[in-house]
Amino acid sequence: QVEMISLSDAHKKFFEVGACLSSESIKRHGAIIKKHFNCAVAENAMKWEPIEPQTGIFTFGEADEIVKFTKDNQMTLRAHAPIWHMAVPDELFVDGDKPASREILIERIDSHMKAFCEHFKGQISSWDVVNEAINDFPGEDLRQSKWLELIGPDYLDISYHIARKYAPDIQLFYNDYNEFVPFKRERMLRLVKGMLDRGVPLDGMGLQAHVNIVECNLDEYERTVEAFASLGLRIHITEMDVNPYSLRDRVFPPSSPITEEMHHKQAELYRGIFDICRRYSDTVDAVLTWGVADDMTWLDDLFCPGREHQALLFDKDHKIKKWTEQIIEDAIRY
Ligand code: G3I
Numbered sequence: 001q002v003e004m005i006s007l008s009d010a011h012k013k014f015f016e017v018g019a020c021l022s023s024e025s026i027k028r029h030g031a032i033i034k035k036h037f038n039c040a041v042a043e044n045a046m047k048w049e050p051i052e053p054q055t056g057i058f059t060f061g062e063a064d065e066i067v068k069f070t071k072d073n074q075m076t077l078r079a080h081a082p083i084w085h086m087a088v089p090d091e092l093f094v095d096g097d098k099p100a101s102r103e104i105l106i107e108r109i110d111s112h113m114k115a116f117c118e119h120f121k122g123q124i125s126s127w128d129v130v131n132e133a134i135n136d137f138p139g140e141d142l143r144q145s146k147w148l149e150l151i152g153p154d155y156l157d158i159s160y161h162i163a164r165k166y167a168p169d170i171q172l173f174y175n176d177y178n179e180f181v182p183f184k185r186e187r188m189l190r191l192v193k194g195m196l197d198r199g200v201p202l203d204g205m206g207l208q209a210h211v212n213i214v215e216c217n218l219d220e221y222e223r224t225v226e227a228f229a230s231l232g233l234r235i236h237i238t239e240m241d242v243n244p245y246s247l248r249d250r251v252f253p254p255s256s257p258i259t260e261e262m263h264h265k266q267a268e269l270y271r272g273i274f275d276i277c278r279r280y281s282d283t284v285d286a287v288l289t290w291g292v293a294d295d296m297t298w299l300d301d302l303f304c305p306g307r308e309h310q311a312l313l314f315d316k317d318h319k320i321k322k323w324t325e326q327i328i329e330d331a332i333r334y
Contacts, residue, residue, distance in 0.1 A: 007324065008038040010331035014281040016076055018288040020239065021066050029292035032314055034073050039286050041078040041238065042066045047087035052112050054091065060119055067123045078236065079124045081131035081175060082112060083159045085145035093146040102151050110162050117166035126236065128175035128206050129163045130156050134187045136178065141187045157200045164201040175206030175238055180220040189227055196231065204234035209273060210290065212243035213265035218272040225276055229283040237277060239290035241311035242266045243299060253306045267323035274327045278334055293318050
């Protein structure tokens with residue numbers, strides 16, 4: 001059997017290719033990561049709670065391990081994601097027995113980002129500063145969260161200004177999902193256009209690409225990439241996986257097994273999105289999947305425990321998938 005060129009080598013002239021990492025995935029998938037990827041992001045280790053579980057107490061352990069691994073292997077590292085409605089300690093939002101004031105919470109963001117940037121100085125190239133701030137339901141554009149409730153809608157602008165103050169050399173990203181759903185895309189566009197108009201230091205858009213064969217199609221995906229590219233933002237595909245089930249289908253097993261037809265559609269979406277990214281490669285700088293191989297993925301763990309999703313580029317025995325080989329061939333032929 002002929003040894004194939006790697007995913008990242010095949011995409012050298014287009015963009016970087018990578019995945020999210022944890023201590024566990026480095027242990028299990030180290031060989032695949034070293035061979036196929038030239039960029040990475042910490043799956044959890046750089047979120048607020050793992051970094052600062054209690055105000056003023058910092059724990060960098062797993063994040064440091066990821067930094068060392070990526071540095072040893074000449075990989076670019078993205079950071080993700082302090083200002084989010086998840087992975088934040090409850091005590092962050094209180095002051096004694098009262099809710100924290102706007103001033104106190106802004107001060108805490110400032111101290112957190114200062115410590116984060118001092119610790120990781122020179123190690124990180126881009127950062128999802130705010131993650132998933134948009135509401136998926138009818139009503140307001142912004143999601144209800146403690147950030148919104150205690151600071152107000154300018155919590156995003158404030159967070160980016162603080163991030164820029166401590167990280168002048170890191171590209172600052174906004175990251176969100178369901179970017180291919182027209183009304184969500186419109187909300188995302190309104191949000192980032194507003195920030196750009198106000199002079200907020202935003203460099204890039206993270207499109208998560210948690211896609212599925214039921215709700216996502218390539219025309220809508222291309223519209224999304226086109227729309228953000230035309231704003232002059234850099235684009236990273238940040239958390240790709242191709243779910244054979246609809247996101248709305250959280251039916252626990254036994255649900256329908258994955259058929260050949262479903263695999264075929266997964267392959268089409270994977271190849272199609274990589275193809276769109278190649279065509280927009282003057283704007284798309286990186287494509288990352290949310291996991292390395294099918295034995296470790298949030299879809300099986302959190303989304304619908306007990307069901308297999310087989311949504312990544314390598315199977316649970318760590319073998320390269322057919323669609324991954326096709327993506328490599330597509331890139332070589334491009
Ligand atoms: O940190 C604790 C650990 O101390 C404890 O031993 C363990 C036992 O359950 O739990 C650990 O935390 C879990 C963590 O993953 C690490 O495994 C959390 O409970 C669990 O909620 C957390 O889930 C992560 C989730 O974000 C929430 O932070 C997933 O791994 C991660 O894949 C997922 O990633 C998100 C992106 O950040 C944003 N976009 C959506 C994506 C998928 O949900």
